[in-house]
Amino acid sequence: MTMAILPPPLQPGDRLGVAFPSGVLRHQEAFWQGVACWQAQGYEVLVDEAAFDGWGYLAGSDAQRRDRLRHLLQDTTIKAILCGRGGFGSTRLLEAWQWLPCAPKWLIGFSDITALLWSYAAQGVAGVHGPVLTTLAAEPLWSQTRLFNCVQRQPLPPLSGTAWGGGCVQGRLLVGNLTVATHLLGTPDCPDFSNVILALEDVGEAPYRIDRMLTQWRRSGVLKQVKGIALGRFSRCDDAATQPNFRVLEVLGDRLGDLGIPIVSDLPFGHEGVNAALPVGVLAELDGDRGQLRVLAS
Template identity: 65%
Template sequence: MPSKILPPPLKPGDLLRVIAPSGALREFEAFERGLEIWRSRGYRVEISPQIDDKWGYLAGTDETRRQQLAAAWQDPDCRGILCSRGGFGSTRILEDWNWQQNSALPKWLIGFSDITALLWSLYIAGISGVHAPVLTTLADEPDWSVERLFDSVEGRPLAPLKGCGWGGGVVTGTLLPGNLTVATNLLATPILPHLDGVILALEDVTEAPYRIDRMLTQWRLSGALSQVCGIALGGFTRCEAPPTVSSFSVEEVLRDRLGDLGIPIVSDLPFGHDSPNAALPVGIEVILDGDAGILAMPTAASNAS
């Protein structure tokens, strides 16, 4: 597994740029509250002029959204990129995209959900981002989760996360967090990273159990799950079947599709669409204890490689 470059730690006074690479912005009050959190920590935040563009369900045309990302990424004064929201659309702007088309230092890319595609593409380019709340969800996070995000990008150690251990022992690997639906749609594309030595961290929301089953079965059939050394499961919230429909629970589906892999697995970790959504740096070395149910980051993110 090649080393990953972690951007320089952020500090108050740094310039951050806000982009809308995916779905059209709808939650304007939540967006403003998220902005205020970053500004209250002393950061200078510039918002893309096209932030409220709309093109169908997308936040502007592919070219407009690609230009937002390029302008932020190529800006030598910018130290971090904040994504406004998820939704859908980031994969569309990754066609013919090249992260190396810049002369600036690597910078933090922060987001989750549909931003998974950008984070994984950046990871392939050798640069780590942070799977963490977008601006429209940040203000709903508990205080400890907000602090964890700032710890992640400002270079401080991160506390272990506690979940439910399924057994399988202890493994050390490279953390690759993301949304299950988005990640599944990256299978067999150039945006899917090599998974050897990876601890896959997955979450999802509003997906019926049969859809979770279908996606995990695709992972199994593709052979991708045979490459990972551990799995960390976050929230699978609002994934219940209608009460009138015969169904497995999402917990039963996860156990059925993953429980026979013979690797450490921890579920119910506090990250995902519904608060709390603990920040997870992409590409750092972590320890997954399937017996104790712990995901631990043994070093400060800024020192990992």
């Protein structure tokens, strides 16, 4: 698969649409604070409050969510799509989804939005794994600035983490949530992992569940294809109440440490902490000896 292209840079005054492809909005205060962050940069943010009415834990029926997303993609006056929150539901949209020809535009989100970001990259367009509207205001200033710089096509500084060794490689960057990505394996929406730097994070998954998912990745043969692995934050994944147990870092080391490829952990992206923006599907460099992940596309 070829590298994904970045959409045209955003400029103050551009119109941005809000999508809820997954879960229903539960915390409006944080959402509107996120909207205000984009407005403070000079953007016009369009919010369809009809999307606040959920269908169970989803932000509307599958048909409603598909139609809203399709409308935002086809509206030529909208230059970017800001996901309101994650949750669950984007993989349901892919069951009857087809990306229609339209001008590339930014798609921004993380967590459950992983499925859409990876599918979008497979169409040759790079979205951004970064804060959704309900988490943006809680980001430190440097992380907010990084996101705004990203969509303006400015160079991004490298992210630093813990070096596991393995040398330095370049490849196509696929960033996402481990649980969501695991459930794409073996489906028509599973991406091509050759020449990929795989960047993963997760939240609230016990060590044995992380073990189970990574074992599936190993058994599927996918990890023999990737060129390097970048690990973000695995928040609330250690369960001190269950004994005996492994810590999540021990599980990551056991399941990934023998692959013979560059690995960097403790990178600042993921849930419940800094979530540094990373474009999906573009050329990147992972240095397992220096502990750095660098985006090469801008």
